[in-house]
Amino acid sequence: MKNFWDNFLTKEQGLNTIRLFQLAFLGWLFFHSVAMLPYGDQIWGPNGYPLVDFNFTDIRALGTLLSFPQITPFYQWFVGAHLICIVLAMFSVLPRTMYLLLFLLTINLNTRALGTTSGGTTLSELLLLYMIFVNTTGKELKSSQLKTALHNLFFWIMRLQIVFIYASAILSKTQHALWMEGLATYYIFQSGQSSQPWAGPIAVSYPIIPIFGNYLTIAFQFLFPLLVWVKKFKPYIILVGMVLHLMMSFVMGLFFFGILMSLVYILFYEESFSKSILEFPKKLFRGNIIANG
């Protein structure tokens, strides 16, 4: 235990894992904003359709700047700054400052477009906040004890956040009769909003498929918070999670949510595995150079 605390204060943990995660997460964030750009006028613009017109004059105004009529016409500047900060953070240019700016810009864009938000966007805001405190460069820095402790603390908080999501999801499901009876996915697949048009007829004709999906989801959400810490079971529970979330992306149409949840599992990768993924492009590049003489 003493060893753990000594390391906690003196050695930054999971540097390669965090570096790999930040590249994947920022890639997601970039694509998330770019995908909405063609519809920017309706989503963020002055003639758009915001669900709520915020009118704060206190500190909360910092997160709702785009609701001010004088500022709304300049929404492209917010999106542009958002994209530039993402690229700079990817290249580790003033990373902590970039994450602080990204946190504020993301909150402003999301509160202006509440209809586009989901559990995934809430999670992305929290992750941006936590990333301010971690070393995302992938290199060991000669940090103070306080910075090292904060890095390690927020690395843990990020992983606990994911576990917390599943723990709260399973608690919520145990209070929902349809999930417990195994019929929730049977009904979700019939929803024109939450599923592909072909999913409803399949669910009605072969109800065993959604019922299996229902209980698989419950089993996964119950087991994930426990098994993700056990080295032997971790790859399998992550694989099941990825399959479930990719299904949410492509069958239920929760594209950005499903992709983000598949990416957050990187936070649980072993450090050596993350390092080998990060080095893979370099090895490939070197291999090509040698092969081409």
Place this chain on the structure above:
Amino acid sequence: MKSKIILPGTLIIFLAWLGPSIGLGRWNFYTDKVSFLTNKLWIRCMDDQKNWSSWMDPFDHLQKSYFSTIANGKGKLIGTYLGLYEILLDEYKALVKECEKSGSCDPMEKVLTTVEHGKVKKLVSDICLSKYQKSEQIQFKLMTFWPKKYSERKLDKRWGRVQEISFPPELVTKNSALTSKEK
């Protein structure tokens, strides 16, 4: 000395993060709410010759286009439009309850004066004006389709139940925002 400050400090930050979520009963704040229902906004517009068009779902093609390709921002745009439907429906339901309690008001009459209604009216006006430049009146209804119950799965019907909340015809709100992409 430093570690004596840092360790309790990190613990306080951790509890400050976890505490509000659990203490305020917001533990399900992070979970996604997936709907079992299908919500649709049906509209009709008065055309340039002052005849009513047939009822239509203006987002039907957008929804089909989104589900055929998935990896794009159309789902977010649908979320923006249907979000307006949901806030108006919530407001209407709240007014129905309020009027049931007091027994002396008409929820439809009241909802027509709300901000939520104004937002949907603006959206429908924009859609109608993008189709008929001289459109003067609009009308819309909030449609909710329930899935077939498990016991009804062999019955030959598409939906279990359909609820319709119809709003009266109204004059258009002029200030078109839709671009040719969403028409």
